[in-house]
Structure formats: structure tokens, C-alpha cells
Amino acid sequence: MTPSIQAFLADLSRHLPAQRLLTDPLRTLAYGTDASFYRLVPQVVVLARSEAEVATLLLLAHVHRVPMTLRAAGTSLSGQAVSDSVLVLVNEGWTKQEVLDEGLRIRLQPGVIGQHANDTLRPYGRKIGPDPASIATARIGGMAANNSSGMCCGTAQNSYHTLSDLRVMLADGTVLDTSEPDSVAAFRTSHAGLLDGLLALSQRVHDNADLLARIRHKYRLKNTTGYGINALVDFDDPLDMLVHLMIGSEGTLGFIAGITYDTVPDLAHKASALVLFDTLDACCRAVTALKAQGRVAAVELVDRRSIAAVQGKPGMPDFMYGVLPGDAAALLIEVQAGDAAQLREHADAVDALVRSCEPAAHSGFATDPKVCDTYWALRKGLFPAVGAVRPVGSTCVIEDVAFPVERLAEGVRGLTELFDRFHYDEALVFGHALDGNLHFVFTPAFDSDAEVRRYSDFMDAVSQLVAVDFGGSLKAEHGTGRNVAPYVALEWGDDGYALMRDIKRLFDPAGLLNPDVIISAQSDIHLRHLKRLPAADPIVDTCIECGFCEPACPSNGLSLTPRQRIVLWRRIQQLRREPTPSSQEVQLLAELEAEYGWAGIDTCAATGMCATRCPVGINTGALMKQLKGPSEHEATADRIERHMGAVIGTARAGLGALQLAKRMIGSRSTHRLNEMAHKVIPVVPVVPAATPGPAAALPSLPTRAAATAVGQLNEVVYFVSCVNRCFAESPQGGDNLAQHTFSLFAKAGLTPVYPPNLSSLCCGQPFDSVNASGAADSALQRTNAALLQASRDGALPVYLDNAPCSLRLIEAQKAGQLDARLKLFDATRFLAExxxxxxxxxxxxxxxxxxxxxxxxxxxxxxxxxxxxxxxxxxxxxxxxxxxxxxxxxxxxxxxxxxxxxxxxxxxxxxxxxxxxxxxxxxxxxxxxxxxxxxxxxxxxxxxxxxxxxxxxxxxxxxxxxxxxxxxxxx
Missing domain, CATH: 3.40.50 (Rossmann fold)
Structure with a gap:
């Protein structure tokens, strides 16, 4: 840690609690990781919770001359959310939402996840304009700071164009809130010099005909290269210029503390289609025609290599599988409408236009949400899907350019020629075709000077092709970051770049806010701190550290997220492989290993929900279970499994004693004593406050006469899980879930049948969760035999009343561990059907x-x-x-x-x-x-x-x- 940061940290510790100032190697590496291909490890990570804290951070940063980067979700791709100095996280505690004007506007703090804002707006039939592929993870602060757009957003509905009001904190700690007249009036007085400076810059643009023409040309495209200097042209009031310059400024000009969006309609009726063309030219001609027609909401181009990358995924039309022509390309098209009749009208018109372009195949428009979601999930998963098949040790890079749409086919061909010239044979192209916005993905290794030079030469060639030869934008929607900072001057020319440097100096004269992002004096900044992804374990080696998994993880904020667990395990494995480690590396490895047990393994829920959010299905919990190793208490688990009935009985007695203690000394005192006992003897479980009393004995099976409520007899095997045999349904106890299930069955004319020896049965889930595999397998086989007997070798359906148990049994059957004849029903499915x-x-x-x-x-x-x-x-x-x-x-x-x-x-x-x-x-x-x-x-x-x-x-x-x-x- 540098002396200046040590002094900064000493001062900061007087203002913030120690648990929110992270300096240990495990958490600085973990929290410092983002989705880009750069690896910088911050010296300090600060978990900020309020504007006052951010103001203190800015003040102390200036006092001690310490660079600082503010970040929300860390899903950005171009290196704008990493730091080797001080990283400030603004997610937890920054999630307030306020719907205004019956949903026409919404006020959001920077920590709100984009999808959560749309969930809030859904009852109003509205949504926010930006719709990046990462919207289920990305947070509003980053979406605004990067001017993210997306598949349906285009240029009209991004943050710049749907901004209603902004709350921003400048480098000197001053807060401007454009929704508050008093704040605006005070700012006009206190910062008159800044506003005059913006007016002067605006006049410079208007006096420079060539630069003015370049700005107008560039911003008819998607463009996030450099600062949004169109603000100096689009507005007359310098206050409007200021807040619009903040959009897309990537944290280099100030901190976006809140934003109010003008929302856009969220049309309820949608239809999607996949269309295949034999040639890229035909595909791009269709794009031009669709843009001119104006009826489509989104058009995504997918080149032949992209199609090949997802051909193993289910859900695509048959014509998307198999061998395709070398120049083939496909379009994913979406139309939207306010009602079904209008949707049909739009779909028919688009369908007729597409067919006139002579496609090789056309799926037709699907309105089934499941089909449409499958199409779009495949498109959204292209970037991670490429990362998943990259050679182990290589890095996944995604770049993001825009061509004039009328030259789209030429642009794609130009990129493809560069892939061939630089031997990036795995590279593929896809993107938002209506805006000429293309993403390309490739997987350089960065493991040698020669590989870094190849990458550098390739980026030089791409920048010349896009920015100069085609007059396009080098960054359409992902932000400039570090990767394109050296090429901003190439795209904008000397006058444009000088203007941007002056903007940076005007807002941040000390240059402490997110240095080397957008504006950098280092011409090779894009080649420094390149991230390597060393092998760690086959379960997680395909991870590209995108962070999509993080919102699904219950330990996020307590210890580590799945992404962070993988990052740290990679580093541990890398250090273990060092042939001659330095003393610092030996010490670092010891510290990481000492902390990883609790932070990585013990606090992982291991439910696999991370895999449901991961585009390539990585189950980090499976790795944590593997690292935990076999249970130390296998013999005890075996005894419990053999005497499950007695164990359940003992547990029920314990719950009864707990209820008695609550009545005698009160719930709070009982809970405190329980927590104290757990701290002294960790094997003593902590019983949550709402734990119910013991379940009553299971009800007797009904007679056939009582069960025949509608004149027929339908038998169902009812497997009552051990947890529902233990815990009562009501908080007070004395009943059980089976009583309600029996009642429902009786109403529906169904007769429950217990499997034999039910009191001794268990699906094995409790044993599997602690890696007691022997007990888990034995429990599974006992249950299999009992269910077969009760169901008459599978003739009767089996009702499973606890979701984790039902999933365990159903998955075991799919894996061949349970008899295939059993008709297993999760409770929700059976009740529904x-x-x-x-x-x-x-x-x-x-x-x-x-x-x-x-x-x-x-x-x-x-x-x-x-x-x-x-x-x-x-x-x-x-x-x-x-x-x-x-x-x-x-x-x-x-x-x-x-x-x-x-x-x-x-x-x-x-x-x-x-x-x-x-x-x-x-x-x-x-x-x-x-x-x-x-x-x-x-x-x-x-x-x-x-x-x-x-x-x-x-x-x-x-x-x-x-x-x-x-x-x-x-x-």
C-alpha cells in the first residue's frame, strides 16, 4: 500500500466503520474484479452507503491525491470499472425507487438493478429505455455512466435521450439535483465558472464547422467513444450540457447519485422470428429494408460462426442446425404492439417484406413467450458461449463498433478479413443490425509478448477500419474504458480530442476520478494489466467473470459471490503451480487459503442457482462441494440414515422442548441462549425465531368410501418428506402438512397411499448436502424400493410435498439412480394439473x-x-x-x-x-x-x-x- 493511500485510509477510518474498508488480499482481489479483460487489484475497497460518505471520500482523495473509481455491478466490458488505487462500491444501500406520474417517469438510485426497475414499472405498462443484455445484473449507475443501450433501445431510448433529471456529485463534493429548483439556483451561483466554461466549449464547437459536422454524423450512429460532446450542440443551457455530459462519462467527471428517467411503453404483445440467409449481402439488404419499413422493434444479426457457437443449444428451428454455407447469416427479429390485432398486422407486414428478400429459411413469427425467450436467450448468451469454448488460459474479448447501416455488409466483411489476417479464427460477429451496431468476440491468450503484440496490431487495424475508413464509432454502447482510450483521438480528430481533454480538466482538474479511462496520456494503456484466466477446475474454467450470477447468490455481501469464488480459486491454483514462488507469493497463498475456507466454501449455499443465471450454466456450488470433500461424519450419517424414524422422533421432541422454553422464559431469551450455545459449541444448531413446533402424527389413511367424493377412486402415493414429518405447518405446532394435503385430495376425489415404512424414509438430500454420499445413496435406494412397492411398480403417481426433496428424487431418476417406471410429481405440478x-x-x-x-x-x-x-x-x-x-x-x-x-x-x-x-x-x-x-x-x-x-x-x-x-x- 502506498504512503498516500495509507494516510488516506487512516483519515477515512475516522468516518467509516472498519468492516466497510477492505484491504486484505482476498477481498480486494474478489471485489476488484469486473467483466472486462483487465485485472487491476485495488489497494482499498470501500463499501459506501450514503452520499455523505461519498462526499467524504472525494474530499480525502483530494487531500491525499489518491485516485478513486466508483462502481456498481461490475458488468462493464472495457476496463472502466477497475482500479489499482481506491475502488468504491455503490450498490448495497443505493436501491431506492420512486415511480412518478403514474409510471411516466421513475426516480432511481445507482444501485438499482435495471431489471428491478422494469419489474416496478410493469404494472404501468412502462419500462426504462436502456435494455442491455446484462440488464438482469447491471445497475442503473453503471448503465447511465456508460450510456448503455441494447437490443431494442436504439439511439432514441438510451439514457442520454430519456433523461428527465439527474442528481450528480461533482469532484469537489457539490451535489446538483436538477429536480430541485433550489439546488439548481444554488449551483448556478456556486459553479458559475464551470457553466461558463461549458458555454465556451460549446461556442468552440459551433465555430468549428468540421467538428460540428463530425459530431452530427457520429451521433446519428450509436456512439459512446469519448465524452458525449453532442451535449454541447444539442442544448443551449450549460446546465443541460453538464447533466448530459455526465451520461456516458464512465465515472470520470463525477458521481451519478440518482437519475430520473422518462419511461417508454412496454408493449405487452411481442412476436419473434429467426430468418436464415445464404449470404451476408442478402441478410444486410434485408436489414436496410426493415429499417426503412419501420415496423420492427429489434433486429439482431448473427453471423455463421455465431450460429455454429449455439448449434448445440435446444430451442432453435431445425434449419439452424447442421452445415451452413460459409457466408450464411441470420436475423432475429422482434415486433411489438399494444394489442393482438396490431401485432398480427405488424408481423404480417414484416413477414411479407422478409420473404421478398428471399431468405433461405424462415421460422415464421412466434408469439409463445417461451419460444421467444429461447430465441433471445440464445442471442444474449453468445458472448459467454464463446468464452465457454475458448482454450483454457485464454481470455474472452468483446468489442463493440458501429458502421453506417447502409454499409453494414461491407463493415462485416472488413472485420472478417481482419480476423483472418490476424488469425483469430474463432472470432464471430453479432449485434444490433438496425443501428449498424456489431459486437465481435475473440479469445486472445495474452500469455506472451507476441500474443499481446498481435492483439495490439489487430486493434490498430480495427480502429483504422471502423473510425477512419467507414466513419463509424469504435464504441457503440459498451463505453470507451481503457481499451479504446488510446484511439479516441483517431476517431474524433485533434480538435475533438482536445475538446474532451478540456472537459476532463474542467470537471476534474486534479485528474483523480477514474484515471486512464476515456482520456489517458499512456498510448499503451489498453495493453497494460491484461487479464489472464488460468486453469482452476473443469467445473469453472469456462467462466469469463461476467458477473451475471451475482444477483442470484445469497452470500453476495456476506462473503463472496460465485464470480469472486472462481476468481480467487484461479489465483490460488495459479500460485500453487508457481515453480519458484517469491516470498510475497508464498505469503499471499497462505492468506488466501486461510480465508477461502469460510468465505468461499462454508458460506456457499451450493443450491446451484448461480447456474440458472450463468449463460453457460456454471454451478459454482458444485465446485465448493467438491472442495469441501467427503463428510468427516460419514459413520454418524450412516447411523442416522438407518434410524431415521428415531431421529425424527428425537427432533420432534426437541422442538417440543423449544416451544416449552419459549412459553416459560420467552422467545427472545430462548433465542439468545441458543445463539450463545452455538458460539460455544458450533455443532449446536441455531433455531430461527419462526421455527414451528413439532408436527403431529401423520393422519390415518382415509377409507375408500370417504375418499370417493366424486364417484370414482384415484389413488396417489403420498411421500411425506422427513422435514414435513418433523415440523408442524402452523407456528404453534400440533398439526402437519399432510392434513392439508389429505383435505385437498379428498376435495379432488383422490385417495392418498403411504409408502411402506414411511417414518424411516428420506430422499437423501440432507446427507448429500454435507457430502455424506454413502448415507445419501442408501436413503435413495430405500425410498426407491418403497415407492415402487406403493405405486405398484409405477402404476400410481407419486406426490412429493417438499420442493428440494422432489427435485432430488426427480434428478436422481434422470440420472438412473431411481427406477424409471416411477411417475414422480412435484407438488406444484400435481396440484396445478x-x-x-x-x-x-x-x-x-x-x-x-x-x-x-x-x-x-x-x-x-x-x-x-x-x-x-x-x-x-x-x-x-x-x-x-x-x-x-x-x-x-x-x-x-x-x-x-x-x-x-x-x-x-x-x-x-x-x-x-x-x-x-x-x-x-x-x-x-x-x-x-x-x-x-x-x-x-x-x-x-x-x-x-x-x-x-x-x-x-x-x-x-x-x-x-x-x-x-x-x-x-x-x-
């Missing part, structure tokens, strides 16, 4: 919170759960919590993980919520503890809200003989 259609809803809750557990989401049953909940409630509230962090037994053994995963739950739920529902018993315990609501099972909710439909209604609906295959009525 075979129970709810036979029931009549008699009451609905006003507001219901819904949590979709990891297992339900991974099993693809999210839609069924929401449909069941929607039948019982007028309003559903589904916070974006991919994993609650209870993670099987971790809610009892690492309670901080569950608390961290649900730390935003209470504030995400509306006042007056009538309760919550979920499909995992342990998740319900954590949710109830951290929300203050009671989260019930889906069975209990349905049982409370329904009665049996009359036999006449059931016969009229055709349900008496066969169960329906869908749930259209409830949905």
Missing part, C-alpha cells in the same frame, strides 16, 4: 407474498406455483430472491447466510400483506423469521381457499375420467 381444476375457489387474499424456492425454479415449476398462488390471491408480490440462503441445513448451521439472503425481504413486501407461501418447509421457516409474516405451504393455502367443485361441474368439465394437462383456468 390434477387438483386445482377440480376445486372451486371460495375466497381470495388481498395481497400474498410468494417465494419461489431454488428447487421449484430449477425444476421449471415457477409458473405452476405462481398460477396456484394467483388462484388464491388478488395481488401477488414476488421479490427477486433467487435463493433465500436457508440451503437445507445451512439455515441452522450458518444462520448469517439466510439472514443475508433475506435482508431486503421485509422492505420488498407491501404493507398489509396477508401472508406468504412457498414450497419448501425450511425456506418457509427462514422467510417467516425475516419477514414478520407467516409463510405457509402451497397445500395449506389452497386448502384454506377452496372447496370441491360439484360432481356435475366436474363431469361437465370432462375431469371425471382424466386429469387435465394444463391450468389455463387458474392462470
Amino acid at each position: 390434477r387438483v386445482l381444476p377440480r376445486l372451486k375457489v371460495i375466497k381470495q387474499l388481498a395481497r400474498l407474498a410468494v417465494h419461489v424456492p431454488c428447487a421449484t425454479s430449477k425444476a421449471g415449476q415457477r409458473g405452476d406455483l405462481l398460477a396456484l398462488a394467483r388462484a388464491c390471491a388478488i395481488e401477488l408480490h414476488v421479490p427477486d430472491i433467487a435463493c433465500c440462503g436457508f440451503a437445507g441445513s445451512k439455515g441452522f448451521t450458518v444462520p448469517a447466510l439466510n439472514a443475508n439472503g433475506l435482508r431486503h425481504l421485509r422492505e420488498a413486501l407491501p404493507q398489509g400483506c396477508d401472508g406468504g407461501v412457498s414450497t419448501s418447509r425450511t425456506c418457509q421457516i427462514g422467510l417467516s423469521t425475516h419477514s414478520g409474516l407467516h409463510y405457509a405451504s402451497i397445500e395449506a393455502l389452497l386448502d384454506d381457499c377452496t372447496v370441491a367443485r360439484s360432481p356435475h361441474a366436474i363431469r361437465r368439465a370432462g375431469l371425471a375420467e382424466a386429469a387435465p394437462s394444463n391450468l389455463q383456468e387458474a392462470r
